[in-house]
Amino acid sequence: MEFKTLLTIVIAAVFVNNFVLSRFLGLCPFIGVSKRLDSALGMGMAVIFVMTMASLVTWVIQYYILVPFGIAYLRTIAFILTIATLVQFVEMVIQKTSPQLYSALGIYLPLITTNCAVLGVAILNITEELGLIASLVEGFASGLGFTLALILMSGIRERLEVCAVPAPFEGLPIAFVVAGLMSIAFMGFAGFSL
Amino acid sequence: MVLSQLSPVLSSPLSVGALGVLFGASLAFASRRFSVKVDPRVQKIYEILPGANCGACGYPGCMGFAAALVKGEAVPTDCAPGGEALAKRVAEILGVEVEAKERQVARVHCGGGRSIVKNRVEYIGLQDCTAASLIGGGPKECQYGCLGLGDCVRSCPFDAIHLNAERLPVVDPDKCTGCGNCVMACPKQLISLVPVSCRVHVLCRSFDKGAVVRKICSVGCIACNKCNRICPVGKEPEEKAIIVRNQVAEINYNTCTSCGLCATVCPTHTIVDEVERQVAFIDDQCVGCRLCLKACPVGAITGELKQLHRVDPDKCVGCGICVEKCPPKISAIRMVPRKPAQKNEDAA
Numbered sequence: 001m002e003f004k005t006l007l008t009i010v011i012a013a014v015f016v017n018n019f020v021l022s023r024f025l026g027l028c029p030f031i032g033v034s035k036r037l038d039s040a041l042g043m044g045m046a047v048i049f050v051m052t053m054a055s056l057v058t059w060v061i062q063y064y065i066l067v068p069f070g071i072a073y074l075r076t077i078a079f080i081l082t083i084a085t086l087v088q089f090v091e092m093v094i095q096k097t098s099p100q101l102y103s104a105l106g107i108y109l110p111l112i113t114t115n116c117a118v119l120g121v122a123i124l125n126i127t128e129e130l131g132l133i134a135s136l137v138e139g140f141a142s143g144l145g146f147t148l149a150l151i152l153m154s155g156i157r158e159r160l161e162v163c164a165v166p167a168p169f170e171g172l173p174i175a176f177v178v179a180g181l182m183s184i185a186f187m188g189f190a191g192f193s194l
Numbered sequence: 195m196v197l198s199q200l201s202p203v204l205s206s207p208l209s210v211g212a213l214g215v216l217f218g219a220s221l222a223f224a225s226r227r228f229s230v231k232v233d234p235r236v237q238k239i240y241e242i243l244p245g246a247n248c249g250a251c252g253y254p255g256c257m258g259f260a261a262a263l264v265k266g267e268a269v270p271t272d273c274a275p276g277g278e279a280l281a282k283r284v285a286e287i288l289g290v291e292v293e294a295k296e297r298q299v300a301r302v303h304c305g306g307g308r309s310i311v312k313n314r315v316e317y318i319g320l321q322d323c324t325a326a327s328l329i330g331g332g333p334k335e336c337q338y339g340c341l342g343l344g345d346c347v348r349s350c351p352f353d354a355i356h357l358n359a360e361r362l363p364v365v366d367p368d369k370c371t372g373c374g375n376c377v378m379a380c381p382k383q384l385i386s387l388v389p390v391s392c393r394v395h396v397l398c399r400s401f402d403k404g405a406v407v408r409k410i411c412s413v414g415c416i417a418c419n420k421c422n423r424i425c426p427v428g429k430e431p432e433e434k435a436i437i438v439r440n441q442v443a444e445i446n447y448n449t450c451t452s453c454g455l456c457a458t459v460c461p462t463h464t465i466v467d468e469v470e471r472q473v474a475f476i477d478d479q480c481v482g483c484r485l486c487l488k489a490c491p492v493g494a495i496t497g498e499l500k501q502l503h504r505v506d507p508d509k510c511v512g513c514g515i516c517v518e519k520c521p522p523k524i525s526a527i528r529m530v531p532r533k534p535a536q537k538n539e540d541a542a
Binding site for chain 2 (some may be wrong): 097
């Protein structure tokens, strides 16, 4: 595939169509794990990992099992099953083969098993009719965009912890307001293309 | 193919069912093939640990501590929140001996609240003690005092420390487990861990000279040394339980008996005595040996040789030294609750 096309996919997935701030998918872990920078990083890494693997496996399932057998309409439920199994499998393998990696991001893997962002990237790959390499890159870049949003959010929330926030806004409310403002800021990328 | 020729009512459950069986089987296979051998004692120990993940033991969370215990790198008494009771149960599971350690609680050594010590500048910034103290030592007149912005409150995993109306932190000794998080959080290092039985404390850590302290804080230590002179522990001034060092009095909690005498003589009320002090009372068994009279540091006991001695309740500060001095065969002196009319005004 052309490098320029792949670069376009990356820029689009990270900035223009950021999964959290533009598509509003995967908000649960975004709000839940963004209180501290190091847990945000761990979560981001896990999401990149899962999204890439899920893109690969679901693409193969779609074009080698679902379409040939004429059951393409079962895509949603088949993808959910696949992703859940895949994440469980990967967690077991990591726990066995690399205890350090497991202690770094193993606890976040169950959190993103049925995250709509992971399912979203898998389905988007199919609806946009991307090839295998393009799907992989799209999955990786979407994870990267998710991580970027998480890191920005955790940096802001760590500072908010020690600011004099009005009592009704303390905790989640101000986090959502900040997320909304970040989303408006990312709208500045809309319509951007190479 | 074959599946597409069947009606969807049949083909969908068949295909999804097949997928489910396939995935289920592969997961079952993987859980066998990739199983990790875990010592069952780790799980057993983890279940009885407090689960607060406070880090007092020095390991990453309770799971980390359980793993270190089984490996033999940690001892059961490392867990401060668990205390003696937990250490015994953990030792049972591990099959090791454990020696008792007295429970420690946190104590905040500052009495200069917002009504006593004024600010020399107005602070507009992050409401965080560490951040405030980075800017010229903080907004308070006393450079060593508590800033009252709550770093310690936020660091406590057991909700045992809170700010009172004076914006000074107060530790709840029942909830405090001695984990030490607040000790590390305070940028002025005003908090220390002391054995729970020690009830007399110096509420000042200012290294400023007495004249300077007097100007900025009415309850600050002026290093007058009265406490050191009256302390009954030890003979030489350096051996006593309270010593003035670097312009501030410091209690040695290893030797302090919490008699409370230093608190009664402190002119600035810097030393607080948390014990409900009682008064000494002499029974009729007294033979008049004068041992208690000589031992009393405030001269509250009067009496002639071989005559019944008497305790002056207004002078008595309830330190209890006389009770220890009375010969065990006679035991004529004991502590009784102070009647309201006898309350000594000097007791801090």
